[in-house]
Amino acid sequence: MAAGAVLILHAQNLRPAAPYSVVTSEGRTPIAAVVSGDQDLLRLDDLAAVFQLSVREDRTGNALTVSRASSTIVLSLDQGLASIAGRLVSLPSPPVRDGVRWVVPPEFVARALALILDKRVEVRRPSRLIVVGDVRVPRVTVRQEPAGSATRVTFDVSPRANYSVAQDGRRLLVRFDADALDASPATGAGTGLVESITSSEPATVVLQLAAGFGSFRSATVPIDAASSRIVVDLMPSGAPSPPPSPVQLPPVPAPPPSDPSPTFAQPAGPAIRTVVIDPGHGGDEQGARGANGALEKDITLDVSRRLKATIEGRLGIRVILTRDDDRLVPLDERAAIANNNKADVFVSLHANASPSREAKGAEVFYLSLDGYGEEARKMAENPDVKRLPVVGVGSRDIELILWELAQARHLAESGVLAGLVEEELRRRIEMSPRSIQQAPFRVLVGANMPAVLVEMAFISNPDQESQLVSDGFKTRVVQALYDAIVRYRARIESPPGR
Numbered sequence: 001m002a003a004g005a006v007l008i009l010h011a012q013n014l015r016p017a018a019p020y021s022v023v024t025s026e027g028r029t030p031i032a033a034v035v036s037g038d039q040d041l042l043r044l045d046d047l048a049a050v051f052q053l054s055v056r057e058d059r060t061g062n063a064l065t066v067s068r069a070s071s072t073i074v075l076s077l078d079q080g081l082a083s084i085a086g087r088l089v090s091l092p093s094p095p096v097r098d099g100v101r102w103v104v105p106p107e108f109v110a111r112a113l114a115l116i117l118d119k120r121v122e123v124r125r126p127s128r129l130i131v132v133g134d135v136r137v138p139r140v141t142v143r144q145e146p147a148g149s150a151t152r153v154t155f156d157v158s159p160r161a162n163y164s165v166a167q168d169g170r171r172l173l174v175r176f177d178a179d180a181l182d183a184s185p186a187t188g189a190g191t192g193l194v195e196s197i198t199s200s201e202p203a204t205v206v207l208q209l210a211a212g213f214g215s216f217r218s219a220t221v222p223i224d225a226a227s228s229r230i231v232v233d234l235m236p237s238g239a240p241s242p243p244p245s246p247v248q249l250p251p252v253p254a255p256p257p258s259d260p261s262p263t264f265a266q267p268a269g270p271a272i273r274t275v276v277i278d279p280g281h282g283g284d285e286q287g288a289r290g291a292n293g294a295l296e297k298d299i300t301l302d303v304s305r306r307l308k309a310t311i312e313g314r315l316g317i318r319v320i321l322t323r324d325d326d327r328l329v330p331l332d333e334r335a336a337i338a339n340n341n342k343a344d345v346f347v348s349l350h351a352n353a354s355p356s357r358e359a360k361g362a363e364v365f366y367l368s369l370d371g372y373g374e375e376a377r378k379m380a381e382n383p384d385v386k387r388l389p390v391v392g393v394g395s396r397d398i399e400l401i402l403w404e405l406a407q408a409r410h411l412a413e414s415g416v417l418a419g420l421v422e423e424e425l426r427r428r429i430e431m432s433p434r435s436i437q438q439a440p441f442r443v444l445v446g447a448n449m450p451a452v453l454v455e456m457a458f459i460s461n462p463d464q465e466s467q468l469v470s471d472g473f474k475t476r477v478v479q480a481l482y483d484a485i486v487r488y489r490a491r492i493e494s495p496p497g498r
Contacts, residue, residue: 008372011082013037014098020106021052022130023137023180028201029136029440031130041103042126051113055102064095064102068162071116075104088140090302091142092471106130110305127182127314133178136161141187141316144194148292151192151234153207155445158227158318161203163436165218165232166171172216174230179203184316212236220411226318227273272489274318275311276338278348279304283328288353290465296351297326299468303456304349306478311485312376344492345417345485348443351468359388360461361432362477364422365453366414367444413450420487421452424480429457429473451489 001174020042021028029050032043044066048055054067064075074083078090089111095102101121106123109130114121119133131137141156157163162177183205186197187376195208214237221229279300281287287296301323308319312413320341322334329337338346352363444451456477457464467473 014041015094015104018128020128020130020179022132023135024132025135025179026182028455033128034098036093036096037099040106041093041096041098042106042109043098044095044102044104047104047109047113051117053113057102066113068116073112073116080105082108083113084115084328087115087209097423105439107112110215119348124182124312125309127184129180131180132181134178137180137182138176138178139182139184139312139316140176140205141184142197144186144191144197146192148232149236150196151439153194153232153234155205155230155232156223156227156228156316158223158316160222160226160228163230165216165230170209170210170213172234173200173382174205174207174232176203176206183203193236204453207234208234209234214238223273242250270316270344270492272492273345274320274341274343275345275347275485276320276322276341277304277307278322278334278338278346280348280350280443281328282323282326283427285328288351288459290459290468291357291462292465294459294465294469296353297459298347298460299459299474302327303474306474307347307349307481310478310482313481315339315486315489331442332446334443335451338451339446339448343447343449345488346444346447346449346490347421347485348441348451348453350453350455351457352455353460354458355460359458361430361435361462362425363432363435363455363456364418364425365437365439365441365444365452365455366418367440369439381426402458410448410450414444414452416491417450417484417488418452420484421454421481424484424487425454428476429467430479 008027012311013036014034015036017033017040018097019030019033020040021030029046032040033052034043044064047053048066052068056065056067057063058065058074061074062077064077066073068074071084075091075095076082076136077094082089089258090110092105095104097103106125109121110123117132121129122131123129124131124137129137133464137162139158139212143156144154144156145154157176164175166173179202181199182202193210197207198206200206213234215235216232217235218230220231221231223229255334279297281297283297285297287300304321308321311317311319318341320337320343322337323329327479334348335473336347337423352359364415392476422431425431426435439453441453442451457468457473459465459468
């Protein structure tokens with residue numbers, strides 16, 4: 001009876017929302033959506049039609065069962081929980097009845113449905129896309145700005161995609177070789193020689209040209225191995241014509257994966273283009289466990305996914321997770337993922353534990369050699385020596401470290417990043433008395449970029465365990481880490497005195 005009352009209350013607050021789109025190799029399929037507060041909800045029968053699901057209401061168990069072939073998801077109607085083969089997955093909200101239909105949060109697709117599908121599934125909430133399988137959906141950020149009497153339109157594309165530019169009457173069509181586009185709203189649109197900038201299926205950006213437009217020229221500026229920038233200059237009528245070379249440049253192919261030395265020019269200065277987030281533990285390695293059953297591996301994965309979505313949605317830069325599901329990734333492989341993807345920042349997320357149930361507060365770590373003494377420092381500087389002594393910090397045992405000097409050259413910058421992370425966390429959550437520490441965590445040693453490890457709270461403290469599983473606490477942690485990365489990016493890209 002109580003559960004039914006909650007469902008009716010939720011249904012009264014539902015408002016229509018822009019649909020999501022499922023993008024597969026066969027095309028795009030719209031999924032109807034509603035919104036409750038600031039929470040999007042997707043129509044479950046639309047998802048069932050796309051993914052061949054059967055949905056059944058179990059009134060006795062107060063649950064919905066969602067089945068595909070021999071796999072079943074049990075969705076609680078009382079709370080935001082889904083059960084898949086005995087594994088519990090948290091959701092922002094339970095299913096809600098919208099008239100005769102059920103609606104579910106998009107996280108149901110990413111966290112629960114993805115576990116029973118045989119394809120990769122990625123939910124991109126800012127662009128309202130659900131990307132399924134091996135499809136090409138580059139992120140495209142469009143900016144418009146004046147360039148004297150001309151107008152410049154810039155497209156940042158990640159990952160790189162072949163393209164063409166063509167004029168069609170009063171429109172300029174920028175077509176990409178992709179299945180769909182994850183296009184952010186254009187900034188500065190509607191001024192100069194461009195009346196509007198819109199997206200058109202399957203993968204085209206349309207510039208509606210103003211009356212004073214005369215001609216255009218385009219060029220490609222490589223950013224890195226994964227990204228490129230397309231610059232389109234629009235000239236007014238009566239301006240000198242563009243050079244006689246073809247204005248419609250040929251598509252720019254990405255370098256083959258086997259080519260270790262791309263020949264295109266590198267950017268002029270340092271920048272933050274790729275962030276790697278490392279959700280601690282996973283698989284059989286559960287990490288610390290709270291008194292009420294919360295697992296470190298689940299919390300770190302949830303926060304990492306949220307942080308990835310926030311950074312990608314707001315900054316438009318590439319974010320890679322060392323794991324995006326419940327599996328064990330060896331410690332050395334985590335740093336290798338960051339190195340192989342040329343990451344500019346590495347953040348490893350954890351939940352702390354202590355024999356004392358009173359221990360509490362977040363802590364930020366970066367690597368240091370100070371605990372080893374002069375003899376150990378000399379050993380680290382000798383490339384023939386591969387190991388350092390075992391060191392214990394607090395109640396945590398540190399493994400014997402395979403020292404490859406990768407992190408040594410980044411210690412100063414790692415300290416700066418750790419300081420920014422600590423400052424932003426302190427604004428929002430409780431910090432430990434030892435809020436910044438240095439320790440030889442093995443996961444940091446091999447990282448060839450500024451790297452920090454964040455202990456978000458003590459899961460061994462019952463009060464902090466409750467915080468760690470709450471949406472509010474996770475949101476505050478994500479916002480703090482996002483703001484720290486933004487501040488660090490500003491420091492790197494625009495240092496004082498430049």
